[in-house]
Amino acid sequence: MSLPSWEAWTCVWGSRIGDTLNYLYSIPHSIATAILSFLHINLPQLNYLLTWVIASIILLVVVMVNVIILIYVERKELGRFMDRRGPFVVGPAGFFQNFADAFKFLIKEMILPENADGLGFNSTLVIVVASSMLIMAVVPQAPDFYYTNTDLGLLLAFAIFAIEPFAVVIAGWASNNKYSLLGGFRSTAQMMSYEVPMLITVLSVVVLAGTFNFTQIVNYQASHVWFVVPLIIGFIVFLISIVAEIERIPFDTPDAEAELVHGWMTEYAGIKFALFQLTSYVRSFAGAAIMVLIFLGGWTGPILPPILWFYIKVYAVFTLFVWMRASLPRVRIDQVLNLGWRSLLPLSLVNMLIAAFLKIYGGVFHL
Amino acid sequence: MSIELIGFIIVAAAALVLALMMVLSPEIVHSALYFAGVLIAIAVLFFLMNAVYVGIIQILIYVGAVVVLILFGIMLTRRNILLG
Amino acid sequence: MADVLTSKKKRVGLLGYAFKPMWISLRTLMRTSFAGGKPNTLLYPEEKIDLPDDFRGELGLVMDRCVGCESCARVCPNKCLDMMEDDIGDGTTKWMPALDLAQCMFCGLCVEACPSTALHMTNRYETATQDRNEKIFRPHEWALKPEDAPDQKPFPYPELYEINCTGCGACDRACPHEVIDMVSIPGTAKKRPNGTFGPEKKIPIFDYELCVSCALCVDACPFDALDMLPRSTTASDPAVQPQLQNVKVEQTKQEVSA
Numbered sequence: 016m017s018l019p020s021w022e023a024w025t026c027v028w029g030s031r032i033g034d035t036l037n038y039l040y041s042i043p044h045s046i047a048t049a050i051l052s053f054l055h056i057n058l059p060q061l062n063y064l065l066t067w068v069i070a071s072i073i074l075l076v077v078v079m080v081n082v083i084i085l086i087y088v089e090r091k092e093l094g095r096f097m098d099r100r101g102p103f104v105v106g107p108a109g110f111f112q113n114f115a116d117a118f119k120f121l122i123k124e125m126i127l128p129e130n131a132d133g134l135g136f137n138s139t140l141v142i143v144v145a146s147s148m149l150i151m152a153v154v155p156q157a158p159d160f161y162y163t164n165t166d167l168g169l170l171l172a173f174a175i176f177a178i179e180p181f182a183v184v185i186a187g188w189a190s191n192n193k194y195s196l197l198g199g200f201r202s203t204a205q206m207m208s209y210e211v212p213m214l215i216t217v218l219s220v221v222v223l224a225g226t227f228n229f230t231q232i233v234n235y236q237a238s239h240v241w242f243v244v245p246l247i248i249g250f251i252v253f254l255i256s257i258v259a260e261i262e263r264i265p266f267d268t269p270d271a272e273a274e275l276v277h278g279w280m281t282e283y284a285g286i287k288f289a290l291f292q293l294t295s296y297v298r299s300f301a302g303a304a305i306m307v308l309i310f311l312g313g314w315t316g317p318i319l320p321p322i323l324w325f326y327i328k329v330y331a332v333f334t335l336f337v338w339m340r341a342s343l344p345r346v347r348i349d350q351v352l353n354l355g356w357r358s359l360l361p362l363s364l365v366n367m368l369i370a371a372f373l374k375i376y377g378g379v380f381h382l
Numbered sequence: 383m384s385i386e387l388i389g390f391i392i393v394a395a396a397a398l399v400l401a402l403m404m405v406l407s408p409e410i411v412h413s414a415l416y417f418a419g420v421l422i423a424i425a426v427l428f429f430l431m432n433a434v435y436v437g438i439i440q441i442l443i444y445v446g447a448v449v450v451l452i453l454f455g456i457m458l459t460r461r462n463i464l465l466g
Numbered sequence: 467m468a469d470v471l472t473s474k475k476k477r478v479g480l481l482g483y484a485f486k487p488m489w490i491s492l493r494t495l496m497r498t499s500f501a502g503g504k505p506n507t508l509l510y511p512e513e514k515i516d517l518p519d520d521f522r523g524e525l526g527l528v529m530d531r532c533v534g535c536e537s538c539a540r541v542c543p544n545k546c547l548d549m550m551e552d553d554i555g556d557g558t559t560k561w562m563p564a565l566d567l568a569q570c571m572f573c574g575l576c577v578e579a580c581p582s583t584a585l586h587m588t589n590r591y592e593t594a595t596q597d598r599n600e601k602i603f604r605p606h607e608w609a610l611k612p613e614d615a616p617d618q619k620p621f622p623y624p625e626l627y628e629i630n631c632t633g634c635g636a637c638d639r640a641c642p643h644e645v646i647d648m649v650s651i652p653g654t655a656k657k658r659p660n661g662t663f664g665p666e667k668k669i670p671i672f673d674y675e676l677c678v679s680c681a682l683c684v685d686a687c688p689f690d691a692l693d694m695l696p697r698s699t700t701a702s703d704p705a706v707q708p709q710l711q712n713v714k715v716e717q718t719k720q721e722v723s724a
Contacts, residue, residue, distance in 0.1 A: 096491045099507040177446030342487040
């Protein structure tokens, strides 16, 4: 069995070698080089490994800080939408309220319910949290700030999105609670049925751009037109599907507080519950980021640096999510599935047709 | 011994151990969990062999759909039938 | 039941389900975020709402006025008042009610029963403590200064709902004092077919200076046109009075001209 040589790696990490323009590579690389030269070690493999670890930590910190800001933004905006104030006591304008809540979760007892299945209960937590954190690793945030930039990045992101459902149904089963089991079933059914229209919509974008690579899709939009203009149907389908996929109101039937007392998260206590909540916001962040990248022109924009444009657009899309959450009532589970299979699937196919038409006769529309 | 070979050995051993645990586990839901682990490990093996597309499709279809199908089958079956 | 089953379900549609609520919440966002708007929320520990004068808060006792009649302790439904001997501050002791506020349900019966206006419901409502026993007060512990509690209760006065009044004059006949005077409203007489005019509509007007709040007029009214309203004076009520003022003025003019 022959494995590819060191430099020939192009799959996940190899495209980074020698990529000095990427801050997420150059900064960790210089840190690792400095540490190793301080210790008088000259091992390229160790340098590589250390660079990898430091870059991962930096990415994790960036994502976590963004998620904390996201939660704060959601609480503030939700307050304004509902004619009340959000948090305003802890810290400047209530910014540190999330940290206070996190500390509250940390000091709670971690309970394993009696008759619960220990392996399923704990391992699914690891799977859900880890797979959700992994999504942002394949989503580039700027031409000079990305973790990986693979040729199949878009597909990889949705593959990682698809890991969670089986873990959720096992988590619901392992909790030994009928509400959790119902929530797990609902969550899995909803996620699986909304992946179909979502992936078909994504395929229409891929047909137009001719690539699965995030950077090339964004470059194509920068040189032609944002895909939200020709594929407006696809944009709407993708918006509804991604809201259902990240299980936010109005599609939060799996963890409906009123009916299922937080669904499959009922039995998780303390820091485990906090991690699940954090995970749901990481998924929201990743969903908004993917939406910005494939429909709203990514990081392109005048004057401001690309990373700033990326975050402005992501927060704008997240505000759209918050707006929907503040306005719309929760949909019943049968209505959710009806909407997914009967309305969104035909619409996404129509959108696919439009994309194919534009691909063939696109010269007329400068596409 | 290169670092890729070390990675391959680790992932392959994990896949083997998970497969054995899947077969030997008395609880069938644990078997499904280990089965998902085996499939993810095989996807990582595909990544290591530079076959990214196959790995992605492996995750998307097997972990995302087949394991869930198996789990739904298990959950919708009466428990005393499962236990024999 | 059949109606419910067969009646056509009202369909909201996408417009009503999605766009209307989103437009409403967007309007709320605009109102609360821009143009100097503020959310409706009251920042409770810093801001407090203005309470009405007759708000039923914590009870207070004016020790100087208490006569020790035990009416309050007898009328209290929760038995949270108990009589005991206590110092009123200058060394003399007196028979006065002690209060267990933890059992009080703020019904206000004791305040109504007190013959000497010694009991008063204050505006304090933040009564939470760590321990129930901290809410049991000896008489001097829940005492009020006399100037904080009004010694005159607001008496109820008769109020006219003009739309029910037929001008029958029953209230005038029932009144033991010369409070009520029936006056006719000029211009309300109906023209008869033979050219003559019928009687003008009459309404009672009240001289509140003489009223003793006996409510006999309310009992006498056959059409529920009168009601006793507990306020210090109804004579200055802007909603009712301007019309009557005009009537009075015109009546005096007529008397002068006659």
